[in-house]
Amino acid sequence: MTHRILVPSTALLWGLQIAFLNPALALILTALFDASTTELGWALALYNTSGLIASLVVPARADRTGDYLRPMLVSGGLSIALALVLVLTSSLQVAVAALIVLGGPAGLGSTLLFAHLRHAGATPTQIVDTRAIVSVAWVGGPPLAALVIGSFGESGVLWVIALVAALGMGATALLARSSRTATPVKDAGTEGDHAGLSRRAVVLIIVAFVLLQATNATATAYLTVYVTRQLELDVLWAGVALGVAAGLEVPALLLIGRLGSRFSDLGLIVSGCLAGIAYYLLLAGVTTPGPLIAIQVLNAWSFAAVAGTGLSLFQRIIAGPGLATGMYMNTRRVGAILSGPVIAIGASTPLGSPGIFVACAALMVLGLTATVLAHVIGRRGTER
Template identity: 55%
Template structure:
């Protein structure tokens, strides 16, 4: 008997609200710290570092706790409640120290909810295709979220915080329905075999390199467009917007291809696309047309790293929560490494084009490491059942 329409829309709705919740709050945190507490640049850097460190720890501790109990919905609900509480605290306090405490104590664990959605799907028996499709909805929320948050910030930071509270409340309501909305799967997370740590470490190294390349390239795009190509900064926004827009259909296509071919061939194709994209950008001389055309490669590369990368970690790590926790932290480590990548690349004679050259090297390394990891994790070479 087919599920009612609202049941079929339950998981996409949850992904939409989780995506909006993160995309409203996280990109605006630095602005909030300055606007509410007159934080200096140094204070902003320190506070965000503490906040991200708290999130790093929480994204391992909370999923492992969830794995042991086979329970992912309740920690997700708690994450939504903590997000609303964080927004309320930030709106009420008048000094930076209590705001820092709130960001560390409430904000770190609050950010785990979105990754637990994918752990819940895996535990409930969802296949790779559904996971990747859900990731596409999450990405769509990130396209819409930051512009909407910017509009609200124009009316004042408290409007944005109020919106975060409303979204978090809707998130809690939707998430509670997941217990009945996804009826397949076991009541507890399967114990499964032990984690193949050697192979997992190799795959993690590859995806750290991928995340570092992507983060560095996005961070310097505005400088590359203005200083290397001599274009108006608006073209950087257009370029990144085109890439983000192409990412959605790429993820939807990958949902079907993952079920047919498996993770490994697609990840290898993503690394090749990433290398071709970064090398192509290095040789872009003038005008935005070729740079815009190259965004098809970039979208494919990012969609595979974000969507198929997630399903690959879920495949090789038999614990749903731990898998998404490790995957999320691998991406965070890559974002940290992006800083040195920018520093080294921009110091060459290519200027900011050198950053893309270094990124091409990183994606090539990722491709080679993934190939080597096949021996440590034979499951990577197997096609889906």
């Protein structure tokens, strides 16, 4: 029972840590260090690149030892160190260096937790349920961070991040103690269950998820601008739409976890892609708040299918739960990088701003095609 409480508690604390930092980071750099737009862009790019590299190197090293909780403790310590450096320094160069050296590995808590769960024999349903807890953190984290910044300034949220990181380290230490006394699970999913899929099929799935993640990153980044400039609605409606989508993601993820035992990964991903295609095409045509809010149901289901099914899928097709989880998390990072060109190219079409969401629908179609093709290649490989 203690172990069952510790897993969601640990997931919530690690989720809150990133949910506090990432949305507020641009404001922190501009307010505390007077970063220009160009400097901000480079700082965020270097920070994200550090995270991308760390999420491949650190979890893969943890795969060799089978210990994912000790690196989580190190990540928590680095989070505290990063927060303290950002509070104490007034130099933008020092802040950026800290983001590169400390920030990348500091953000690996959730990645390592999912790898630990897979290594310990957690079922796909349990992993998706834990992913839903991280989504809960993202529902509450950004508004709480905004409240802290409004009350205590930008440095105030850094102290809160350090506190949450310390609590996360405590929960991780208790989880490690609980795991040592837990009954070992023979089939931890680290051996053999990835061997039936060819490298070409795995590459296709990785490409597919980069495209699928890019659509969500694009829509999330541009929705506020679209609502205020294209639809000429109050910015409040953008916040409501994003909040409704985030709130619906949690029950959608829980439902995906339950359906995973009854339907194939391919079927669930296809349903998410179809929902996403419908969402982006409808979003390109909405003009009033009512439909904008209503279609967030499609958005939430699309995200849940990609985020929930995708995580367990990667852990099955790639050897090593750490590397598999890191690869999945990086599809989100690379997708976010692609969102910039998608916005630029989509907006330059004759459709204007709605063209961005039509481009997202097209990327969904490509991602769906790549996923189905990977499934066909994988099935042919197993039949030989």
